Amino acid sequence: MVRLVDLPEYEREHLLSKNMEPLGPTPWVDLDRPLSERKVALITTAGLHFRDDEGFEFADASYRVIPGDLEGDELVMSHSSVNFDRTGFQDDINVVFPIDRFRELAAEGLVGSLATQHFSFMGAGLQPAMYEASVRKLAGLLIKDAVDTVFLTPV
Amino acid sequence: MSAIAYFLESEGLQTTGISLVRENTEALRPPRFLWTTFPLGRPMGTPGDAPFQRRVILAALDLLNRKSGPVLEDYPEDAPTVEIEDYPACPVSFARPSADVSTWDARLRNELLQMKPWYDLSRHRRGRTTVGVAKAPIDELAPRLAKLVDQGSLEGLDFKPLKYALEDLKAYYREALTAQPGTYDFAEIERTLWDETELGRAMRALDDLFAADPRLAQARRIIASRAARND
Known part of the structure; x- marks a missing residue:
């Protein structure tokens, strides 16, 4: 559906206005171990969090922690944008945050293990560089958890 | 999403994931993303379809094997579409109640x-x-x-x-x-x-x-x- 040519002009123009310059030369990590020996964390920008957590602000570069043993049904979404389909998330958290699929891959041994904690951002309203401080802090937490690979899902 | 990938990778973590707007991802040049045609809000394509979601994930994970980048690959499958006559009718009757409707x-x-x-x-x-x-x-x-x-x-x-x-x-x-x-x-x-x-x-x-x-x-x-x- 998100082929720009298929969208109304106002939507196409809006999305194209979000094209940003690169933050710098593309960083590149090359790991020589197979996925079956890796520890994977999930990060979403869907603005997910627990009901008792503080919701995301209108523009917000902070993150929320999602423990690896969560029951997916406990999460809610406080994303500032209303320009996306939330009915998929109502039916199945995995369409936004595919934790059950990754648990299956880990159980089968295709993925070595999953992170102790996963994380959620709210991707709207800020320039890309505004996420630097919180993401670099988060990287430290992931490395401490022996995570080496991150799977990212937008919304 | 691309910015998060950029900063994580520059800290030594290998990243891959889903792109929903190819043009935005292409502009920021993050390390690895799989572009899909799925609607905004559904990065795994379709709810309740584990095999479909799994195929998408495996395609994105496969990008971890590439030796140079940036990589922005197109996923070949579209999410299943709904024919208009197939979905259930709206269950709610919006007939106005007889109660106070002045405000x-x-x-x-x-x-x-x-x-x-x-x-x-x-x-x-x-x-x-x-x-x-x-x-x-x-x-x-x-x-x-x-x-x-x-x-x-x-x-x-x-x-x-x-x-x-x-x-x-x-x-x-x-x-x-x-x-x-x-x-x-x-x-x-x-x-x-x-x-x-x-x-x-x-x-x-x-x-x-x-x-x-x-x-x-x-x-x-x-x-x-x-x-x-x-x-």
């Missing part, structure tokens, strides 16, 4: 009573709800919206509680409108929400109040999507 507050309260059985059914069927951001009962949330549109001004606006109230109200209605089993067309659900409900009409009235204040132009995006505003 937005009264109309929204009446409508919530109509929605409640369908919301309860949805919760029972799904075993969950996505309502709960505002940390308050739903019948305490509608008045936050009604107060502003009934007075016809944003005087006394408390932005954050209003934002959370709108999120919960919309989630409550969408769950009620999709209470019956089946596959739904998102555009049709949105058309019903915005064109046939008092909540939709009240939110349009609120959007008009925001639009009249240049300082709040950006904040309109907590209320109505560009499609709902049609601008």
Whole structure:
């Protein structure tokens, strides 16, 4: 559906206005171990969090922690944008945050293990560089958890 | 998303993931992303279809084997589409009740009573709800919206509680409108929400109040999507 040519002009123009310059030369990590020996964390920008957590602000570069043993049904979404389909998330958290699929891959041994904690951002309203401080802090937490690979899902 | 990949990778973590807007990802040149044609809001393509989601994930994970980048690969499958005659009819009757309908507050309260059985059914069927951001009962949330549109001004606006109230109200209605089993067309659900409900009409009235204040132009995006505003 998100082929720009298929969208109304106002939507196409809006999305194209979000094209940003690169933050710098593309960083590149090359790991020589197979996925079956890796520890994977999930990060979403869907603005997910627990009901008792503080919701995301209108523009917000902070993150929320999602423990690896969560029951997916406990999460809610406080994303500032209303320009996306939330009915998929109502039916199945995995369409936004595919934790059950990754648990299956880990159980089968295709993925070595999953992170102790996963994380959620709210991707709207800020320039890309505004996420630097919180993401670099988060990287430290992931490395401490022996995570080496991150799977990212937008919304 | 691309910025998060950029900063994580520069800290030594290998990243891969899903891109929903190819042009945005291409511009920022993050290390590895799999572009899909799925609708915004559905990065794994389709709810309740584990094999489909798994194929998408494996394709994105395969990018970890590339030896140089940036990599932005196109995923070949589209998400399954819904034929318009296939999805369940809207279960809620929007016939006006005989009770007081003189204010937005009264109309929204009446409508919530109509929605409640369908919301309860949805919760029972799904075993969950996505309502709960505002940390308050739903019948305490509608008045936050009604107060502003009934007075016809944003005087006394408390932005954050209003934002959370709108999120919960919309989630409550969408769950009620999709209470019956089946596959739904998102555009049709949105058309019903915005064109046939008092909540939709009240939110349009609120959007008009925001639009009249240049300082709040950006904040309109907590209320109505560009499609709902049609601008």
